[in-house]
Amino acid sequence: MRKIKARTKWFVPFIAILLILAGCQSVGGLDVNKVLLGDLDVKSSESSMTLSLNAVPAAGISAEDKEIVDLINSFSLDVSNMKLQDNGNISAKGTVGYKQLKLPFTFFMDKEAIVFTVEGAKQPFYYPIQNAEDMVGIEGLDPAKTEVFSKQLTQFVVKNLLNPSVINVSSVNEAVYGQSMNLTKLHTEVTGDELPALLKGFLKSISTDSEGFTQLISGLYDYLYPVIQAEDVDLGELLGLGAGQIPLEDKEAVVTVLHDAAKLAIDTVLLVYDKQLDNLYESTPELKTVLSKDTKLQVDVFVDSGLHVRKQNIDLLVALPASEDLPLQSISFKAESQIWNIGGPVTADVISTEGALDVSALQLTPGETLRNFEAGSDVHRLMKEDFGMTKKSIGIAPDDDYYYPLVEGNTTYVPLRYLAEDLDATVEWDAVNHAINVTEDVYGDKLVFKIGSSVVTINGATVKLDQPVFVDEYGDAYVPLRLLAEALHATVEKDADGWIYIERD
Structure with a gap:
């Protein structure tokens, strides 16, 4: 060819x-x-x-x-x-x-x-x-x-x-x-x-x-x-x-x-x-x-x-x-x-691909994209602040058929993986410790949720949950929505009709 x-x-x-x-x-x-x-x-x-x-x-x-x-x-x-x-x-x-x-x-x-x-x-x-x-x-x-x-x-x-x-x-x-x-x-x-x-x-x-x-x-x-x-x-x-x-x-x-x-x-x-x-x-x-x-x-x-x-x-x-x-x-x-210099001796200036990033093979998250640029550079600032690369908006209805939120007391629980991945975080299963490791996309914060445990670790610090992390009949691990969203640098608001709005700058 x-x-x-x-x-x-x-x-x-x-x-x-x-x-x-x-x-x-x-x-x-x-x-x-x-x-x-x-x-x-x-x-x-x-x-x-x-x-x-x-x-x-x-x-x-x-x-x-x-x-x-x-x-x-x-x-x-x-x-x-x-x-x-x-x-x-x-x-x-x-x-x-x-x-x-x-x-x-x-x-x-x-x-x-x-x-x-x-x-x-x-x-x-x-x-x-x-x-x-x-x-x-x-x-x-x-x-x-x-x-x-x-x-x-x-x-x-x-x-x-x-x-x-x-x-x-x-x-x-x-x-x-x-x-x-x-x-x-x-x-x-x-x-x-x-x-x-x-x-x-x-x-x-x-x-x-x-x-x-x-x-x-x-x-x-x-x-x-x-x-x-x-x-x-x-x-x-x-x-x-x-x-x-x-x-x-x-x-x-x-x-x-x-x-x-x-x-x-x-x-x-x-x-x-x-x-x-x-x-x-x-x-x-x-x-x-x-x-x-x-x-x-x-x-x-x-x-x-x-x-x-x-x-x-x-x-x-x-x-x-x-x-x-x-x-x-x-x-x-x-x-x-x-x-x-039309028709003259011209040599194009080669840029080596050694150490270069192949953008055709990647689907970069906002955090992965930003990490390819120096934090203090103009491009980094433009992408994050001017172009709003890290901005996210999520709306969850009381009867949402994707998140299937569960309300117990004053706490709303959602499937950990769904919300975390929608906020660009990486979710990994630790079979040895029976835990779910979450890595925040932009700042790299580390969260560890253990199935059946009422304690979550956020960047090494422990936070007490109202009830242990539980798994529903479909195998989805449920955690408190507000705690997860805020740990992933998002804000949470709820209106009078029960809609929950999650925003990340």
Whole structure:
């Protein structure tokens, strides 16, 4: 089985953006198609990138919602150096901004694993990369063909998309990694109210581009043939034409049938496009705000004489309808990137997996997660205090059919294991001493309950119980709810209806 190839163009989202905007192969003498396809051919490079968000609150926003908006606006990502090696290895280093903090991180990916670190971690973390079949659950998938089909898809989409109202090319001088360069700047803008017409124009163009559509489906056939063959799919039955009507091996017949079916579907959509769009606006009036002139995407792409992208700036602003659930006027996304050393000698910075934590094989509790970070580190504090990683809320009804609480006198008893494990504690049976050992998840407190004993040990100290620990007819050991919960750093409250609420910060 092949391993997944680590090379991937994830350093900037520029391909998807350009496919939305650049609707012809040449704009002002710049061959957009060659730019896109040339970028897919880049085997090695270095780059940097910054990302940020900006949410604009609606008028009269509450203090609580304003706090959430401030948190959104504090987020940023700064990748100071990303390296793409010609063997497909990728490394990156940078910082994640949150509130007033800057959290440094490093990242490395090869064909075997993804490895990353963050300041304050006691060791690196890694996630093994399985073969493609295991990861996506599709037998016969060949990742080597992905790049070929990506080029075909890119070429087809760029050929058939229409230009937005604003698209132009100019010559500029820009600094890339400290070096002044003469570049070609492609500037594009598209507003939300243009998108429906652009999509309709794209569908019309596809419908009439029989040759291009056929070539695309032919490429898709080559890409997916091993998958369909491995899955033993009957295309005739799948398309409703009858079992055995389309031999999988007959490429020409398969491509023809798929082309005709896809074209019929597109033509059907075009017949009802305007009516369905009106119905959508009527049923979802909020969409008129999102798809209005106030929503705007602006992209500046800077290309060198070799048709390589060297810089790009993306600014997306989305207008939002007034809503109590989302008290925002708009939210915007900005990304800036630059790339250098294209095709040059680049060596990704390896992060060793020795002593690293395999996060794919673990289901970590909050305490186990926190213990992987230094107690005084910013990440540890953020996870515990800001993100509330250790918070727990449990509600128990008087007739709860999970906990089956038993009340004797003023004491409520519950199955020890159920409540302890729901509070992330570890529960172990000590057969020699006929005892149940409980280890609290976050702070590591030790509790020992002995069956038939009215004494419990908590961190070495003995506590007297009103009655001995007992076992019900189903084999569940019952202990006082309040004592167990509070020993596991939770609070207990009971309302007038007999409901019990357990909270842990």
